[in-house]
Amino acid sequence: MTERSSITREDIDAIAHGTRAETWTPLEADLLAATDQLLDHHRVDDDTWARLAEQLDERQLVEVVFVVGTHTCLAMAFNSFGLQLDPELEGLETIPFPSAED
Numbered sequence: 001m002t003e004r005s006s007i008t009r010e011d012i013d014a015i016a017h018g019t020r021a022e023t024w025t026p027l028e029a030d031l032l033a034a035t036d037q038l039l040d041h042h043r044v045d046d047d048t049w050a051r052l053a054e055q056l057d058e059r060q061l062v063e064v065v066f067v068v069g070t071h072t073c074l075a076m077a078f079n080s081f082g083l084q085l086d087p088e089l090e091g092l093e094t095i096p097f098p099s100a101e102d
Contacts (some may be wrong), residue, residue: 027055031064036066 014021018036020030030051034044044052044065052061 025050030055034064035068038065039072 010023014023015032017034024032031050033048034052035049037044052064056064070081
């Protein structure tokens with residue numbers, strides 16, 4: 001997987017620590033917070049949105065919401081259809097992901 005993208009194993013492991021992981025830039029931490037909030041509450045809170053608005057333009061802000069929503073929709077469909085992970089992705093489903101409340 002890491003050979004096909006810029007995502008490292010360290011990045012994947014850091015996701016389990018949420019926004020508290022030291023590996024994230026401020027923008028990455030804010031994007032993770034926004035993702036957690038969208039998944040948990042279906043909205044981004046005002047503080048997180050304000051921080052993102054300082055770093056992203058309007059088009060990028062809209063894209064954040066649509067990327068999270070699209071991936072959520074795909075996950076629902078794939079899970080409902082019983083699709084299996086590609087062999088090189090096996091094990092990723094066991095990563096403990098924190099919620100926005102953690």
